[in-house]
Amino acid sequence: MGNLIPFWFIVIAVLWTGFFVLEGFDFGVGMLHSFVGRDDVDRRAAINTIGPLWDGNEVWLIVAGASMFAAFPGWYATMFSGLYLAMVLLLISLIIRGVAFEYRGKRDASQWRRTWDVALTVGSLLAPFVIGVALGDLLHGLPINSSQNYTGSFWELFQPYAVYTGVTLVLICLLHGATFMSLKTTGSMRERSGRLARQVAPITAAAVIGFAIWTHVSSTGTFFLRPLELLAILAVLAAVWLVYERRDGFAFAATAVTMASCIVSIFVGLYPNVMVSSTNPAYSLTVDNTASEPYSLHAMTVVVIIFLPIVLVYQCWTYYVFRRRISREQFAAPDAAAAPAPSVPPPSVPAQPLPAREGPSNATSGTPPPARSRWMRGGRHGRKL
């Protein structure tokens, strides 16, 4: 086998991308669940759209971190020790968010649930922001000395490009989460998710366009945008259009492509560096001066080639199993776990036009609009803006 170092850089880029495309909508749902959910039942339903999925999605982050450790120990050591307090912040947000999912429904008290709602919202907001700042820092450069150690302070991490990357990722997560919930819910929740998506979409689009240009300027000297940056811009514009057209499925696909192309463009911009030194370009960490020895890379290549496809198969299957929309009614009983959930698929009756403006009656209405199959697109039947 030839030089595996570039291959492992690609693996790590793929893992980070997979993490953001998948966990990105979990973050979005986490941030938005209080806005989409008018009451506790709604919020439960919103959280349950990602209930079976988020844990498996988060593993992408863990594998990405461990792969950096194994394949590029120098990169892992410098990044995690240099960004020390940012990492603490990231860990705290991942922890409170992770347990919030599990603990929120375990007590039937509104104060308890609101507390975990806040934990879920804050955790889901901070995590992508901090990772975004970190990725932006990698590309834009940090004070790193000749022995590959970070010499700056905590606040030096928050340079403009890094903060902008963090904000952009949060905005993409928001839109990604909103399109995911439009795809996965019914009735008034779906309507509110769609409205949130339409509100967020233009802001996200502006941020992504700015991000593509800034990334381009800071990592290359050429005038023309590279295909990936162009793809990010086209995808986010397509997402805006599809969100307004209420094509839930395609809008979600477009936000996924937006997320993927933004993350990949950071890694493409980095290569062959992995952490740029602003102290002296000669001190920058590169794939070559941080990589593991060939034997280790070889051993791990065998493992990743065998297992990553298997993981993809069973994760895809999970998405297939949980493909149905979730409706508020499934959670209307005081204890949904005790009440049998409807096991028959929601009837795919021709959808009725959604109410022109969502009235207060809708949140508590006993006869909400019938649930529709995910394959029926709102754009055909839904109200025009």
Next chain:
Amino acid sequence: MGLLRRPKGARVRLDLARWQFAFTTINHFFFIPITIGLAFLTALLQTAWHRNHQDEYLRLTRFFGTLLVINVAIGVVTGIVQEFEFGMNWGAYSRLVGNIFGAPLAMEGLAAFFLESTFLGLWLFGWDKLSRRVHLLCIWLVSFGSALSAAFIMAANSWMQHPVGYVMVKGKPVLNDIWAVFTNPVFVWGYSKVLVVSLTTGAAVMLAVSAWQLRHGGDRPVFTKSARLALIVLVPAILFTLLIGDELGVIEGRYQPMKIAAAEAQWTTCQPCSFSLFQIGGGNNDQTPTQIIEVPHLLSLLATNSWNGKVVGLNPLQQQYSKQFGSGYYVPNVFIQYWSMRAMAYLGALVLLISLWGLWLIRRGKLATSRVFLWVAVWAVVLPFVMNTAGWLLTESGRQPWIVQGIMLTKNGISPTVSTPWLWISIIAFVALYGTLGTVDFLLMLKYSRKELPPPRAEADADVPVPAVQY
């Protein structure tokens, strides 16, 4: 690796980094054995339901499945901290050995943790969406994934205790045989021990919950079944814990003689060696503690598997290490070693006695009515946790002053540019967070352990899918 003169601040940072790692790891390992053990037991319960269609096994599966999930949540999030800490606090270590130590961690994620997490979601939410057979497979994959995950972590940990499969290139260990890492005798025995310890812990939890329910008017026939299952798993698990622990002691004694000598506070070489049940005094500054009740030949037996085996004392070892690695102090904390070894062994024996008592009651058909036993069984749940913690203290503190035995000293492994305030901030944050969440987890476990069983299903509903568990 020579001793460098370090400024005073480095000492503080080393201590803080070690305290932080010890604190987060010990906490993490409260939840891991429950997860591995309860996942296996829950899978057994669901298999029983699958085979004989008796409703009570379904009810038990869902009851104990809920307890499992409460723990998995916190086990997972505390695990992320562990992975990040190597890079955050132990940067020099990560840089030096990442090519070896990192490999099992990456493999763990790919091969095991993905499996466990994905299928846990499928199991929880898939009750009404999957066929019964496939759904049963999900819980078995969760159980398998959690056990496999521990295998990779233990392979990495065992490499720190006894490095194998590498060559030194310019002062840096470079992996040249991955199979050696997974056939390391310390790994084979250490991992076996983690598995049986996890079963012990999971079974002790199931026994305690069942016993509490039986004492407080829970459904008697149903919880008698779970108490019996727990005991049937507990007896062999604790027996093997003691036997494997003994063999692990012999193996670690071979590669880490300091660890075993310190566990007996054996300063001078002895042959044959006796084992003291207790001692008064002792520690690194007191080489002549008062030893109480010495059992002849027992230490020889424990440390070498032979009646007249020789155990080299700490003083000769210290001389030998100074010659081999340069001047320095190579004796681990003797107080911790001596007492954690005893806590582990004595509590293990106590768990064995309690479980044998339970087994005897099963034979006499009095398990559900012996109130004394049920009371003891509830409180016995504390024992495995103390035992596990003592076991890890023995293993990890006994490795000191090395971070990788014979290759790198712990003090040389810390991140050079992580400052004392950063360490303080992170420690305070983790202690506050773990304290809060640990308490919440404990209270939720109590609450859900004391809940009534999920109601039985009516005859007519027997073929309708079971409702999914939802958040």
